[in-house]
Amino acid sequence: xxxxxxxGTLSLSPGERATLSCRxxxxxxxNYLAWYQQKPGQAPRLLIYGASSRATGIPDTxxxxxxxxxxxxxxxxxxxxxxxxxxxxxYGGSPQMHTFxxxxxxxxx
Amino acid sequence: xxxxSGGNLVQPGGSLRLSCAASGFTFSSYSMSWVRQAPGKGLxxxxxxxxxxxxxADSVKGRFTISRDNSxxxxxxxxxxxxxxxxxxxxxxxxxxxxxxxxxxxDCWGLGTPVTxxx
Numbered sequence: 001x002x003x004x005x006x007x008g009t010l011s012l013s014p015g016e017r018a019t020l021s022c023r024x025x026x027x028x029x030x031n032y033l034a035w036y037q038q039k040p041g042q043a044p045r046l047l048i049y050g051a052s053s054r055a056t057g058i059p060d061t062x063x064x065x066x067x068x069x070x071x072x073x074x075x076x077x078x079x080x081x082x083x084x085x086x087x088x089x090x091y092g093g094s095p096q097m098h099t100f101x102x103x104x105x106x107x108x109x
Numbered sequence: 110x111x112x113x114s115g116g117n118l119v120q121p122g123g124s125l126r127l128s129c130a131a132s133g134f135t136f137s138s139y140s141m142s143w144v145r146q147a148p149g150k151g152l153x154x155x156x157x158x159x160x161x162x163x164x165x166a167d168s169v170k171g172r173f174t175i176s177r178d179n180s181x182x183x184x185x186x187x188x189x190x191x192x193x194x195x196x197x198x199x200x201x202x203x204x205x206x207x208x209x210x211x212x213x214x215x216d217c218w219g220l221g222t223p224v225t226x227x228x
Contacts, residue, residue, distance in 0.1 A: 034214035036152075043200055043218035044144075044152065055205075055216060087152055093212030096164055098142065098154035 001026050001090050003101035011109040018075040020104045022088035027068045032092030035064055035073045038103075039084045047086075048073065075106075083108050110134065111201050116222030119191055127186040127222055129201030137179040140204040140211045143186050145197035146221075155199070156186065159209040169195075191226045198223050 002025040012018055022033065031051035036044040046055040048064035051071055061076045075082055088101040115127040129141065142157040156165045156175040163175050174187045184201060198221040205216035 032212075032214075036215075038152075043220055044215075045218070046205065046214060046216050049205060049214040049216075089152075089214065091212050091214050093210075096212070097166065098144075098157070098212070100152040100154065103151045 001028065001095065001099050003088055003090055003099055005086075005088060005101035005104045007104060008102075009105045009107060011107050012078055013109045014078050014080055016078050018073075018078055018082070018106055020073040020075075020086055020106070022066075022071040022073070022101050024069045024071070024090060028071075028090055029092060029094060031067055032090060033064075033066070033071050034089045034091060036087045036089065037082075037084050038087065044087065078106075080108070082106065110217055111203060111219035113199060113201050113219045113222035116199060116224045118225045118227065120228050121192060121226055123191050123226070124187070124189045125191065125224060127188070127199055127201075127224070129184040129186075129219060131182045131184070131203070134203070134217075135207070136177075136182040138207040138209065140209045140213065141177060141184045142202045142204070142215065143175065143184075144200045144202055144215070144218075145195075145224075146200070147194075147197040150197075153197075157211050158184065159211045162211065164211065188224070191224075193226050196224060196226050 033051045035048040038044045052064045090099045110133040143155040202215035203217040204213040
């Protein structure tokens with residue numbers, strides 16, 4: 001399964017809403033889709049799993065949606081600390097590998 | 110909770126062993142993985158280990174092995190026949206669900222250890 005994220009770069013201002021897309025080349029069963037945030041020089045941080053479940057400690061300004069081949073990460077009311085690179089990931093074992101999208105960079109406009 | 114070590118500069122064709130020390134959870138109950146990130150690039154899954162079963166990305170199959178010592182709460186990545194394209198930061202990551210299911214999301218990541226393959 002190939003995951004294609006769009007856009008490659010998203011330029012927005014604090015307070016705006018960000019909408020990030022992750023499209024799979026095949027339907028993802030059981031919504032085994034996760035989202036991660038990575039800031040420069042840091043390890044990735046889990047935001048969303050199961051397409052729409054927020055990980056522990058993640059604020060409700062982050063939300064995930066979608067099913068099948070089309071998934072979306074929405075960030076409401078952008079804060080300065082939200083500007084980072086975001087990756088989607090397919091897990092679930094079918095096929096037996098973990099696959100990441102190429103990432104979307106969310107930058108301050 | 111996850112601390113990688115062992116990264117270094119190594120010549121092409123050389124070998125290196127990375128370690129990932131875990132703390133704060135029941136290590137033996139969780140599958141563990143290695144994920145790497147080449148300079149300026151995205152995330153690439155490398156290998157995963159459950160109770161005994163292991164899985165590898167095609168790019169490292171036959172060159173890398175993954176193992177774990179539950180008595181030491183430590184996971185290892187033995188890297189042989191290293192190539193320039195193996196240059197990356199190597200992260201260890203913990204599955205988000207217990208039961209050694211292998212194919213889960215990653216809820217905890219280490220800070221990474223850098224591996225550079227160059228002559």
